[in-house]
Amino acid sequence: MLPRVKPHVAAMATRRPAQWMPAAALATAANHNVKQISVIGAGLMGAGIAQVAAHQAAVRVQLVDTSQAHLQKGESIILASLKRIFKKKSADAADAARQTDEVMARITLSTSTEQSAASSDVLVEAIVENLEAKRRLFRQLDAAAPAHAIFASNTSSLPIADIAAAVSATRRAQFAGLHFFNPVPQMKLVEVIRIGETQPQVFETLLALTKAMGKVPVSCKDTPGFIVNRLLVPYMFEALRLVERGDATKEDVDTAMKLGAGYPMGPFELMDYVGLDTTKFINDGWYQSGKGLQGSKLTEPSPLLDQLVADGKFGRKSGEGFYAYGGVGASTKK
Ligand SMILES: NC(=O)c1ccc[n+]([C@@H]2O[C@H](COP(=O)([O-])OP(=O)(O)OC[C@H]3O[C@@H](n4cnc5c(N)ncnc54)[C@H](O)[C@@H]3O)[C@@H](O)[C@H]2O)c1
Numbered sequence: 084m085l086p087r088v089k090p091h092v093a094a095m096a097t098r099r100p101a102q103w104m105p106a107a108a109l110a111t112a113a114n115h116n117v118k119q120i121s122v123i124g125a126g127l128m129g130a131g132i133a134q135v136a137a138h139q140a141a142v143r144v145q146l147v148d149t150s151q152a153h154l155q156k157g158e159s160i161i162l163a164s165l166k167r168i169f170k171k172k173s174a175d176a177a178d179a180a181r182q183t184d185e186v187m188a189r190i191t192l193s194t195s196t197e198q199s200a201a202s203s204d205v206l207v208e209a210i211v212e213n214l215e216a217k218r219r220l221f222r223q224l225d226a227a228a229p230a231h232a233i234f235a236s237n238t239s240s241l242p243i244a245d246i247a248a249a250v251s252a253t254r255r256a257q258f259a260g261l262h263f264f265n266p267v268p269q270m271k272l273v274e275v276i277r278i279g280e281t282q283p284q285v286f287e288t289l290l291a292l293t294k295a296m297g298k299v300p301v302s303c304k305d306t307p308g309f310i311v312n313r314l315l316v317p318y319m320f321e322a323l324r325l326v327e328r329g330d331a332t333k334e335d336v337d338t339a340m341k342l343g344a345g346y347p348m349g350p351f352e353l354m355d356y357v358g359l360d361t362t363k364f365i366n367d368g369w370y371q372s373g374k375g376l377q378g379s380k381l382t383e384p385s386p387l388l389d390q391l392v393a394d395g396k397f398g399r400k401s402g403e404g405f406y407a408y409g410g411v412g413a414s415t416k417k
Contacts, residue, residue, distance in 0.1 A: 115291035119143040121203040123196060123220060125157025128237055129209035131267025134161045137189040138168075140295035144190045145199035154192040162187065164268050196220065197227040204229075205292065207261055209237040212364065217241065218249035225250040233285050235261040239312060240365040242374070243305045244278045255280040259289055262309055263298075265357075273298040274309045307373040308365070315353075316366055316382075322350035323385040333405055351405040354388075355398035359405075363392050 117140075122133045125148035133146045148154045165186055169179035193199045200206055206224055210216060217236060224234065234257060236246050243260040250258065260276025273293045277286055286302075293300040303309045308316060322336050331339070337349020354362050363384070370382040391397075391404060398404030 115140075115288055115295055117142055117204045117288065117292050119145065119203045120205040120207060120292075121145040121147055121199045122207050122209060123147045123199075123224070124209035124211075124237075125154050125192075126209065127160070127265060128263060128267060129207075130157040130160040131164075131265070132207055132209060132237065132263055133157070133190055134164055134186075134268055135296040135298070137161075138165065138186045139297035140292060141189065142295075145193050145203060146190055147193050147196055147199050149194065151194065154194065158190075158192060161190065164266075168268070196223055200224045200227040200232070201229065203232060205233045205235065205288075207235045207237060212238060212240060212361075214241050214245060217246045221246060221249045225254050231257075233257045233259070233288060235259050235289065237261055237263055239361075240308065240368055242307070243276050247278055247280070252280075256282045257285050259285060260305065260309070261289060261293065262311075264311070271297075271299050272311070273300045274311065275300045275302050276305050276309055277302065278305050307369050307376055312365065316362065316369070319350045319354055319362060320366060320382070320385055323387055326351075327385065327387050355404035355406055355408075358398050358400055359388060360392050360397045363388050 120136050120142055122129045122136070122144060125133070125146050129146065129148070133144045136142050137144045146154065146157055148157060162183070165183045166179070169182045170176075173179040173182065191199075200223075206228060208217060208220060208224075210220060217238065221234060221236075228234070230253070234247075234250065234254060236243060238246065238260065239262065243258070247255050247258040255278070258278060259281050260274065260278075262274040262276065264270035264272050273296075275286065275289050275293065290300050290302075301310060307313060322333075322340075325331055325336060326333050333349075333351040337351050340346045340349045348356065366382050367384055369376040370378065370384060373379075373382065376382045395401060396403045399408055402408050
C-alpha cells in the first residue's frame with residue numbers, strides 16, 4: 084500500500100523554505116561541489132535516484148515529470164521507502180517522522196523542466212527508454228541549464244553518445260551515463276559511463292556524487308549494456324534457448340542457478356522481476372543495431388519470450404510472466 088500523498092504539489096517548482104536545509108547537508112554537498120540536482124522522470128528509477136540524492140548525499144533535489152499525477156506517484160514511492168528506512172533505524176516514531184520530513188524537505192516537485200534545470204549543478208535523466216524522447220529533453224535542458232551543469236542519462240540500453248549527440252559540443256564534455264539499479268535505495272552499484280568527450284573532472288565529480296549517495300561506482304566505456312546488462316541479458320537468453328530446446332524446465336533452470344551458482348534468483352525469476360517487455364526491448368534493440376551485437380547469435384530473439392510479451396504477460400508488474408503472481412505487482416509467487 085502506498086501512503087497518502089501530501090497535497091503540496093504545485094504546478095511549478097515549489098521550493099521549501101531555506102531553513103529546512105541543515106548545515107551538515109551543505110557541507111556534504113561541498114565535497115563534490117554539487118548543491119542541487121535535477122532528476123527528470125519521477126518513475127521507478129527517478130524516484131529512487133531523487134531519494135538517495137536527498138537522503139544520502141543530502142543535496143537539494145528537483146524532481147521533474149510531465150504531470151502532477153506522475154510527480155505524486157514518485158513522491159509516494161519516496162515517502163514509503165523513507166518511512167520504512169527510518170522506522171527500522173529509530174524506535175521513536177516522532178524521531179522517524181522528523182527524519183523523513185527532513186529528507187522530503189530537500190525534494191521539490193516540478194513540471195517545469197527549464198525552471199528546475201536553470202538552478203541545478205547536475206541533471207540526471209530517467210525518462211522513458213526512447214532515444215528521440217531523451218534527445219528532445221536534453222536539447223531543452225542544454226538551452227536552460229547553466230554552463231557548468233553536468234548531464235547524465237540513466238539509460239539501460241541506449242548508447243550514451245547517441246543521446247549526447249543532441250547537445251552542444253561544450254556540453255558533451257560534461258555528459259556521461261549514470262546507470263543505477265532497481266530498486267535504487269537498496270542496490271549499491273552505479274555504472275558511470277564515459278563517452279569520448281567526457282572530461283576527467285566531470286567523471287570525478289560523478290564518482291564523488293554517487294559515493295555520497297551511498298553507492299559503489301564502477302566505470303565502463305559506452306558499450307551496449309555496459310557491464311551488468313551485457314553479461315546478464317545474453318545469460319537470460321541462453322536460459323530461454325535451453326528451455327525452448329526442451330533441455331530443461333524453467334523451474335529446474337532457476338533452481339540450478341540458485342543452488343549451483345549461488346544466484347539470489349534464477350534467470351526466469353529475474354526476467355519476471357525486470358519485466359519481460361523490458362528484457363525483450365533491450366535484446367531486440369541490440370540484435371537490430373547494437374555495436375558488435377547486431378545480428379549476433381548471442382542476441383537472437385526468443386519465440387518463447389515474444390509470445391509471452393504478445394500475450395501481455397510482462398512478469399511481476401502485470402501479475403504473470405513465466406510464473407503467476409498473487410496479484411499485479413505482488414511480491415510472492417503463487
Ligand atoms: N526499471 C528498471 O529496472 C531500470 C533500471 C535501470 C535503468 N532504467 C532506465 O531508467 C529510465 C527510467 O526507467 P523507469 O523504470 O523509471 O521508467 P518509468 O516508466 O517508471 O518512469 C519514467 C517517467 O518518466 C516520465 N517522463 C517521460 N517523458 C518525460 C519528459 N519528457 N519529461 C519529464 N518526465 C518524463 C514519465 O511520466 C514517467 O513518470 C529508462 O531509461 C530505463 O531504461 C530502468
